[in-house]
Amino acid sequence: MTTPDLPEVITREQALAALEALGLPSGVRTIELHCTEGLTVCLLAEDTEGRMVQVGNGPALITVQIPFA
Numbered sequence: 001m002t003t004p005d006l007p008e009v010i011t012r013e014q015a016l017a018a019l020e021a022l023g024l025p026s027g028v029r030t031i032e033l034h035c036t037e038g039l040t041v042c043l044l045a046e047d048t049e050g051r052m053v054q055v056g057n058g059p060a061l062i063t064v065q066i067p068f069a
Contacts (some may be wrong), residue, residue: 029061038067 019028027044034040045053045060053060 036068038065040065 016026019026019031022031022039024031024041025043027046028041029044030042032040041064043062043064045062047053
């Protein structure tokens, strides 16, 4: 069994292009692609003026599951 060639690194620009292609905002902290269930995305929480919401010493995070159509 052989494994496909995978990149050793990706650039920030490539990651942002992937988020854009998926229609996701740049405030994504983590993204998990599950082959049968869809995406699980963890986002930075923002207030109505676009400022990051803090909880204790760190940012508030929102986890969203996006199923496949």
